[in-house]
Amino acid sequence: xxxxxxxxxxxxxxxxxxxxxxxxxxxxxxxxxxxxxxxxxxxxxxxxxxxxxxxxxxxxxxxxxxxxxxxxxxxxxxxxxxxxxxxxxxxxxxxxxxxxxxxxxxxxxxxxxxxxxxxxxxxxxxxxxxxxxxxxxxxxxxxxxxxxxxxxxxxxxxxxxxxxxxxxxxxxxxxxxxxxxxxxxxxxxxxxxxxxxxxxxxxxxxxxxxxxxxxxxxxxxxxxxxxxxxxxxxxxxxxxxxxxxxxxxxxxxxxxxxxxxxxxxxxxxxxxxxxxxxxxxxxxxxxxxxxxxxxxxxxxxxxxxxxxxxxxxxxxxxxxxxxxxxxxxxxxxxxxxxxxxxxxxxxxxxxxxxxxxxxxxxxxxxxxxxxxxxxxxxxxxxxxxxxxxxxxxxxxxxxxxxxxxxxxxxxxxxxxxxxxxxxxxxxxxxxxxxxxxxxxxxxxxxxxxxx
Numbered sequence: 001x002x003x004x005x006x007x008x009x010x011x012x013x014x015x016x017x018x019x020x021x022x023x024x025x026x027x028x029x030x031x032x033x034x035x036x037x038x039x040x041x042x043x044x045x046x047x048x049x050x051x052x053x054x055x056x057x058x059x060x061x062x063x064x065x066x067x068x069x070x071x072x073x074x075x076x077x078x079x080x081x082x083x084x085x086x087x088x089x090x091x092x093x094x095x096x097x098x099x100x101x102x103x104x105x106x107x108x109x110x111x112x113x114x115x116x117x118x119x120x121x122x123x124x125x126x127x128x129x130x131x132x133x134x135x136x137x138x139x140x141x142x143x144x145x146x147x148x149x150x151x152x153x154x155x156x157x158x159x160x161x162x163x164x165x166x167x168x169x170x171x172x173x174x175x176x177x178x179x180x181x182x183x184x185x186x187x188x189x190x191x192x193x194x195x196x197x198x199x200x201x202x203x204x205x206x207x208x209x210x211x212x213x214x215x216x217x218x219x220x221x222x223x224x225x226x227x228x229x230x231x232x233x234x235x236x237x238x239x240x241x242x243x244x245x246x247x248x249x250x251x252x253x254x255x256x257x258x259x260x261x262x263x264x265x266x267x268x269x270x271x272x273x274x275x276x277x278x279x280x281x282x283x284x285x286x287x288x289x290x291x292x293x294x295x296x297x298x299x300x301x302x303x304x305x306x307x308x309x310x311x312x313x314x315x316x317x318x319x320x321x322x323x324x325x326x327x328x329x330x331x332x333x334x335x336x337x338x339x340x341x342x343x344x345x346x347x348x349x350x351x352x353x354x355x356x357x358x359x360x361x362x363x364x365x366x367x368x369x370x371x372x373x374x375x376x377x378x379x380x381x382x383x384x385x386x387x388x389x390x391x392x393x394x395x396x397x398x399x400x401x402x403x404x405x406x407x408x409x410x411x412x413x414x415x416x417x418x419x420x421x422x423x424x425x426x427x428x429x430x431x432x433x434x435x436x437x438x439x440x441x442x443x444x445x446x447x448x449x450x451x
Contacts, residue, residue: 031232031239033197034147034219035204037318042202045152053203053212054152057303069162072155075221075306076148077298078163082108091115091169096142097249097448098235101178103142109169117168124160125153131192138188141195141235147223150201150216195236214313217306222298227253227290244320250448251289252386254378255322256314262325264314272311277302279405282370283330285377286405288391326432328381332363333429347418348425355410356422364430371405374430381427385435389423389445416442 045054055061056068063071073079082105084093092107092115110117116124116134123134131138131145139145148156181187192198201220203212218224229237230246245255245262258265264272271281279287279295287295299307352360359372364380366372374380379387395409410419416439423442428434 030194031236034225034237034239034242035215036239037242038204038207038215038316040204040206042204044202045200048203048205048212050203050209050212053209053216054155054201057305059303059305065158065161066165067162069158069160069165071301072221073159073162074298074301075217076159077222077294078108078159080293080297081105081143088167088169088171090163090166091171092173093171095174098142098178100182101176103140103176103178104173105143106173107169107171108163109166109171110164111168111170114170114172115168117164119160121157121160125156128156128159130198131188131196138185138192140185140188141191144223144226146192146196146237147220147226149196149198150220152200155221191234191236195234208312210309210312211316213306214309214311217302217310218313222294222310224256228256241320243314243317245322245325247386248290250386250445251291251390252379252382252384253291254382255320255325257317257320258315259319259321261327262322263319265319269308269311269315272314273304273307276307276310277304280371283373283376285328285373285379286371286396288379288387288396289394292396324383324433325378326381326383328376328378329430329432330376332365332375335362344424344428345417345421348421348423348428351414351418351422352425352429355413356426359407369405372407374426377430381431381433383427383431383433383435385423385427385437386445388426388435389419389437389442390449392419392423393442393445394449411446415439416446 045052056063056071060068060071079089081094081096082090082092084091084095084105087093088109090107090109092105094105096103096105107115109115112118119127119134126132127134127139127143128145128148128151130149131141131143133139176183201216204215207215225237225239225243227248228243228245229239230241230244232238243256243263245253247253255263257263260266267275267281267284271284275281275284275287276295276299278300279292286292299310302310359366359368360374361367364374366374379385379391382388391407392414393409393411396405396407414422419442420437420439423437424435
C-alpha cells in the first residue's frame with residue numbers, strides 16, 4: 001500500500017512537471033498577435049463606421065485599379081524583396097539568409113513559365129493571406145504572409161493588377177539552399193497553423209481613424225515587425241518584445257518603441273516624419289542598408305497623410321528598453337583629432353583623417369550636409385557598431401528630396417583590421433559607448449553580405 005502511495009505521488013509530481021514545462025513552452029512559442037497590445041473592441045471592416053483604414057488615401061480614391069495597386073505595392077515594399085541586385089524589377093533572385101540556409105525570392109512578373117502569369121486572383125490572394133502557392137506548395141515566412149493576411153481582398157487584387165501590368169521577365173530564381181528538415185515545405189503548414197491567423201484587419205472602435213490607418217500600414221502593408229521585432233525559436237515574431245529591434249542578416253534594425261533611451265520616444269513627430277519620408281532627420285541620423293531601401297522604394301512614395309498615420313500608430317507602441325543601447329551622444333566632438341588610448345589601433349584615426357573628415361568633420365557635424373552628421377546617429381551610438389561597419393564596407397548611394405546622398409564603399413580599399421579600427425574610432429569619438437570590433441567580426445560581416 002505504501003509503495004502504491006509513493007508511485008502515486010511520483011506520478012502526480014511528474015504530471016505537474018509536464019504541465020509546467022508545457023506551459024512555459026507554450027508561453028515562449030505562442031506569443032501574442034501583432035495588435036494584442038492595443039486591446040479595445042474590434043469590428044470587421046464592413047462594420048466600421050469611420051473612414052476605412054484599407055485601400056489608398058483619399059487623393060487616390062478616383063484613380064484606376066493599376067494606379068491604386070502601384071501605391072499599395074510600394075507601401076508593401078514588393079519590389080525590393082523581389083529584385084536581385086542589378087536584376088530586373090520583380091523578377092526575383094534576391095537572397096535571404098536565415099539560420100537554416102538561403103532563400104531566394106521568386107519571380108512575380110506575369111511570365112507564365114518562370115513567374116506567376118498563370119495565377120488567378122484567387123491564387124494570388126491565397127498566397128498573400130495563407131502562404132500557399134498556386135501549385136499548393138507552402139511558402140516560407142521570409143515572405144511575410146503572416147502580416148499580409150491583414151490585407152483586404154480588394155487591396156490584394158489591386159496589387160496583382162499592378163504587378164501584371166509590368167514588363168514580363170523570363171528569369172528563373174536560383175534554387176533555395178535550406179538544410180534538412182527546413183527544406184520540407186509541408187512543415188510551413190504546421191508553422192502557419194500556429195502563427196498565421198488568416199484574418200483580415202479589424203479596426204478598433206475606440207481608436208481614431210488615423211490610428212487604424214497607421215495600424216493597417218505598419219502591421220499589414222509595410223510589415224515593419226518583420227525587421228524590427230525579434231523572433232522566437234520557431235522564427236515567428238515575438239510580440240512580447242514588439243519593435244524592440246533585432247539584427248537581420250548583417251544589419252541592425254533598431255528599436256522603434258516609445259522608449260526614450262533606446263527607442264524613438266524622444267523624437268518629435270516632425271523628426272519621425274522626416275526620417276520616414278526622406279531617410280534622414282537632423283541630429284537623429286540617416287538610414288542605411290535595408291532601411292534605406294525601404295525608404296527609397298516604399299515609404300518615400302507614401303502621401304503625407306499615410307506617413308502621419310504611421311507616426312500616430314508608432315506613438316502607441318509600449319516602450320521597451322533595449323539592453324546595450326545607450327542614449328545617443330548629442331554634443332559635437334572637438335574640432336581637433338582625438339588621441340586614442342594605448343590599446344586602440346592608431347590606424348582608426350589615420351584612416352578617418354584621410355578618408356572621412358572631409359565629409360563628416362572632426363566634430364562629427366558635417367561641413368557639407370546634415371545627412372553626413374554623425375552626432376546623434378543611432379548606429380554610431382550602438383556599441384556593436386554593426387551598421388557603422390556595414391556603411392564603411394558598402395557605402396551609400398541614395399536619391400533624397402534634398403538631392404543625392406553618396407558615401408563611397410571602402411570594403412575593397414581597406415583590410416578587415418583597418419575597417420574594424422576606423423569603426424571603433426567612430427563610435428569612440430562620436431558615440432556614447434565605444435565599440436570593440438575585430439578583424440574576425442568584419443570578415444563575418446563580409447561573409448553575410450556576400451552570400
